Amino acid sequence: MMRAPKPYIEKYPDGVLDATAYRPACVASVGSGEGSEDCLTLNVWAPATRPSTLLPVRVFLHGGGYQVGTGSDPMVNGCALVSDSDIVQVTLNYSLGVLGFLALPELRDEAAGGTTGNWGLLDQRLALQWVRDNIAAFGGDPARVTLTGQSAGAYSTILHTVMPGSVGLFSAIEPLSGSMDAMAVDFLGDAFFKAGRIVEALNCSAHGYASLADCLMGVPAADLVSAKVAVQRSARDDIIPVVDGVEMPKHPLLMMRDTSIPAVPAFVHATAREGVLEVLDLISDALSYIKDISSASFEELYGVLSYVVPDGETVLAIIQALVPIPEAFVDRFHAQYNNATHGNYLEAAIAAQTDNAYLCTSRRAARAYAKKGAAVRFMVTDMALPPSTCISAIGAGVPGLGVAYLLGAFHGYDLGGSYLMPLSPTYQAFCPYFTDAEKNASAFLAGVSSAFAHTRVPLPPRGRIFQAAATDVLRNLTSWPAWTAASEPTLWFDVNEPHFVDGMATMDKTCKLWDDMWEYMVARGSEFDVPVVDASPPPSAAGRPTGKRPRPRRALRSPPARALRRPPPLRRVPSSSKRT
Incomplete structure (x- = not known):
């Protein structure tokens, strides 16, 4: 798309829209780019019996690293939740x-204030505006909208809280596994550098386009x-939202401290x-x-x-392939994540990514909201024991x-439970082995989310299934x-x-690093050890990026070609191990 979206204002044929089937997903930014550019649709679930009063509304933003995903994923089918908890x-x-977040000077949209690279976020905002204007027709209360999302959807949820143009479109947030750091948003210079490499690969000048903008708008x-x-060399090269100076005037870490932007219950x-x-x-x-x-x-x-x-x-090397670790922090990283602190190096790597990309970033956002006076609740979900094979099969594909x-309670572990997946006939037909512990956990997860949507307090959980199965x-x-x-x-x-648990006692030492x-990188305005590009000049007419390339990172070691020696049996490492 690479332009701000416009509301659909035309009349439907005969005044009726056939909404009995899902519309296509948006073009994925992986593989062969499956999906459709004609994709900006939303889905609404409401109770079959219209209530006498308007119900609270939950607007869910899907995950997928900003590269893949759809609001029509069966895991977030709202039918069971709506029927159980009286929400919309x-x-x-x-x-x-690349269609939602590619940022270049040539792509600044003057009709939208000169923004560049945040088209996907503007799509989300347009949907929120539609909800504000139309959800009452479905029995929903536009004054009680909870914006929620998982992974990239959680990043987006957090970003909307600091984007001035999104203020007032929701009254509470519920982010699942995501905040506003390396995987959520790029600095402008870094975004231009990544886009310049893509332009170079397109070789626009060799195909007769009059301008770079024409090329980017014209190529399939x-x-x-x-x-x-x-x-693309690693996940760090993904095209994601950008601090463009317009829609996102400053880095989210700084915007969260802006007292003119109100905080909402979280x-x-x-x-x-x-x-x-x-x-x-x-x-x-x-x-x-x-x-x-x-x-196995x-x-x-x-x-x-x-x-x-x-x-x-x-x-x-593993963590550097996922998120940046500036040279100035490498010694502290090694001191905090090693075999002595975590039992072995594999657990150290898992803990480092968990803390850096999720726990500590989410805590940082929660603290910022609380400092502004918002009512904040924080929850960490552990694996339900004993487990079945179902959640790993559905959520992780294995x-x-x-x-x-x-895997334990992996990234996304709680998403299906929040939508009553273990209690869904569809998923029970696919995998009938959910344990009672998993069903009870699901009833609780859905119940606290529904309670928050209704009252802005997660306890007591709300829902008929919870009352029957998991009290x-x-x-x-x-x-x-x-x-x-x-x-x-x-x-x-x-x-x-x-x-x-006391969040200060359990996370202060871990999250200090x-x-x-992140304060260091925000002050520099780049996630790399050296600035990779000046944010002001565009790439040359030939589409070649300007500025310096980031320093190459150490390659991961490969396992030996010979047969591995069978290691001695290990005891299961409990996923509930507390890290300090």
């Missing part, structure tokens, strides 16, 4: 990757995606092993030594993966009990205090023993 649920599509979407894929979520999928994805070649992953034991899987993370330099124990989960959870300057009560949700690192 909305999901939506937004432009992705699949060609744009192919160019992005061709030059219910912030994370999971206990957020970083495990991203770490394992980078070393997954080691699993080729296992004949059948789905039947935890000990076999863990032993092989531990073998290829033998030292601290490998841990650093079945197996050993896999389930290896014993509450035990001693009679109240849920909000964060203050002196206290940060954080619910550690182990379905068998949910309890509150990451808090200091």
Whole structure:
């Protein structure tokens, strides 16, 4: 798209829109670019019986790293939640990757104030404006809109709280596993550098286009995606939202301190092993030594993966492939994440990604909201024991009990539960092995989200399913205090023993490294050790990026070509291990 979206104001044929089927997803910014450019639609679920009063509304933004995803994902089908909890649920599509977030001077949209690179966020805002203007026709209350999302959807949720143009379109937020740091937003110079490499791969000048803007608007979407894929070296090269000076006047860390932007009640979520999928994805070649992953034991899987993370330099290389670690912080990183502090280097890598990209960033946002006087609740979800093979099969794409124990409460673990997935006939038909613990956890997750939508307080959980199936989960959870300057009560949700921990005591020491690192990078205006490009001049007419390239990062070690030695059996590492 690469332009601000415009509302659809034409009349439907015969005054009726056929909304009995989902519309296509937006073009994905991976692979061959599957999807459609005609994709900006939303989905609404409402109770079958219209209530006498307007109901609270939840608007959900899907995840996928800003590169993939759709609001029509069956995991976030709102039917069960709406029927159980008396709310109105909305999901939506937004432009992705190169079509949603490509930033260049030539693409500044003067009709939208000169913004560049944040088209996907503007798509989301247009959907929120539609909800404000139309949701009452579905029984929803436009004055009680909770903006929620998971992963990139959570990043987006946080970003809208600091974008002046989005203020007033929602009255509370519920981000799941995402905040506003390296994977959420780019500095302008870094964004121009990444876009310049894509332009170079397109070779616009050789195809007769009069200008770079004409080329970017004229080439097929699949060609744009192919160019992005061709030059991508790691996840850090993904095209994501940008601090453009217009829609996002300053970095979100600074915008959060702007007292002119009001804060709203927030219910912030994370999971206990957020970083495990991203770490394992980078070393997954080691699993080729296992004949059948789905039947492998935890000990076999863990032993092989531990073998290829033998030292601290490998841990650093893994994390550097995901998020930046400036040279000035490398020694502190090694001191905090090693075999002595976490039992082995594999766990150190998982903890580093969990803390850096999710727990500490979410805590930083929660603290900023609380400092502004907003009522903030924070929750970390752990794995429900005993597990089935279902959640890992559905959420991570890999079945197996050993896999389930290896992953624990991975990134996205709580999403399906929040939409009553283990209690859904559709998913039970696909995987009938959900345990009672997983069903109770799901009822609780959905119940606290619904309660927050209704009352802005997660307890007591709301919903008929929770009342029938999981009231014993509450035990001693009679109240849920909000964060203050002196206290940060954080619910550690182990379905068998949910309890509150002191967020200051458990996270202060761990998060100091990451808090200091992000202050350092925001002050420099770049995530790289040297500025990669001046943010003011455009790429040359030939489409070549200007400025310096980032320093190359150390390559990950590969497992040896010979057969791996079978490591000694390991005891399962509990996913509830607390890190300090």
